[in-house]
Amino acid sequence: MEEVNLSYKEVVEKIKNKQINNILFLTGAGISTSSGIPDFRSPNGLYSKVQKYKLEYPEQIFEIKYFTKNQMPFYEMDKEFFSNKPHFTSAHYFMAEVNRREQLLFVFSQNVDGLELEAGLPPEKLCQVHGNYRGARCQKCGFKHDINKYKEFVQKQVIYKCENCKRGPVRPNVVFFGESLDKGFTKNTYKIAAADCVFIMGTSMQVAPFNLTVEKISKNVPVIVINRDMVYLPYKKYIHLKNDIDDNIEKLMTDLGWDFPKIERNYPSNWFTDPQKQEETKIEETEHENFSYSSGYYNNNITHLQDNQEDKEATEKNEDQEELNNLEKKFEDLDV
Numbered sequence: 001m002e003e004v005n006l007s008y009k010e011v012v013e014k015i016k017n018k019q020i021n022n023i024l025f026l027t028g029a030g031i032s033t034s035s036g037i038p039d040f041r042s043p044n045g046l047y048s049k050v051q052k053y054k055l056e057y058p059e060q061i062f063e064i065k066y067f068t069k070n071q072m073p074f075y076e077m078d079k080e081f082f083s084n085k086p087h088f089t090s091a092h093y094f095m096a097e098v099n100r101r102e103q104l105l106f107v108f109s110q111n112v113d114g115l116e117l118e119a120g121l122p123p124e125k126l127c128q129v130h131g132n133y134r135g136a137r138c139q140k141c142g143f144k145h146d147i148n149k150y151k152e153f154v155q156k157q158v159i160y161k162c163e164n165c166k167r168g169p170v171r172p173n174v175v176f177f178g179e180s181l182d183k184g185f186t187k188n189t190y191k192i193a194a195a196d197c198v199f200i201m202g203t204s205m206q207v208a209p210f211n212l213t214v215e216k217i218s219k220n221v222p223v224i225v226i227n228r229d230m231v232y233l234p235y236k237k238y239i240h241l242k243n244d245i246d247d248n249i250e251k252l253m254t255d256l257g258w259d260f261p262k263i264e265r266n267y268p269s270n271w272f273t274d275p276q277k278q279e280e281t282k283i284e285e286t287e288h289e290n291f292s293y294s295s296g297y298y299n300n301n302i303t304h305l306q307d308n309q310e311d312k313e314a315t316e317k318n319e320d321q322e323e324l325n326n327l328e329k330k331f332e333d334l335d336v
């Protein structure tokens with residue numbers, strides 16, 4: 001199949017004229033930066049609230065092994081997380097608008113905030129691969145619990161014990177490190193190959209196995225990256241809208257001739273102290289002759305996948321795992 005070589009202008013024209021009608025999005029944290037969600041590491045960020053627990057490293061709070069032993073740091077972080085009232089951003093609005101114009105195929109999001117739905121995206125068009133805050137369940141027996149009740153316990157800072165087995169702590173349906181991805185991920189990956197245009201927004205595609213999705217993108221469709229930084233893709237060419245994501249999305253909607261509301265931007269407090277974040281938006285066509293992921297990084301993630309298999313609670317011998325293995329295999333054949 002011949003590789004497609006459309007310019008930014010040509011892609012905009014094709015979307016406008018409805019010659020592109022099956023748009024797929026792969027998104028990450030960058031699209032929620034201006035939503036008012038506090039970031040994790042900044043001085044007043046979420047992590048600062050749980051430093052007293054002396055975790056070995058910040059990300060330990062998201063590990064299932066740690067949560068099983070000690071739920072309090074996560075409950076405390078969630079209290080802080082829930083105390084903010086984030087709003088959808090231009091990026092969320094854009095995806096919902098693509099859907100309203102009947103040109104959306106599907107959205108894969110790495111975010112747990114669910115702001116896509118707030119913007120009006122129907123749940124059946126969205127897979128939150130790292131889970132969500134729409135439901136809760138018992139960590140031990142899996143019994144479903146009401147998320148609002150979970151929030152009440154979080155508010156009181158009391159561990160919510162399962163109403164079924166009376167033993168396990170209740171946790172939200174987010175995916176901790178060391179757990180399998182949301183089932184919707186492998187169930188819907190076939191849609192990637194069916195897309196006639198792919199947007200990669202707010203992610204540098206470095207987290208496995210999410211980054212394996214790019215292997216499934218058909219070679220003859222345009223790929224538009226809207227991200228502050230470069231993204232590594234197995235493509236010789238993609239269109240890169242660089243620097244501020246919200247600016248770029250608004251420019252894109254203007255170029256499409258679409259109306260959009262003025263959406264407030266609430267960046268984390270330390271956001272504008274970084275001079276690199278002040279640059280103007282820029283459109284670039286990026287060439288990647290030799291793409292490769294760092295093999296060390298990738299191997300780490302393979303170990304992570306194997307850990308998943310050993311974890312009894314997380315293991316489910318089903319097609320999902322098989323599909324993941326196939327993806328992995330395909331990836332290994334490719335390179336590194």
Ligand SMILES: [Zn+2]
Binds near residue numbers: 164
């Ligand atoms: Zn239980």
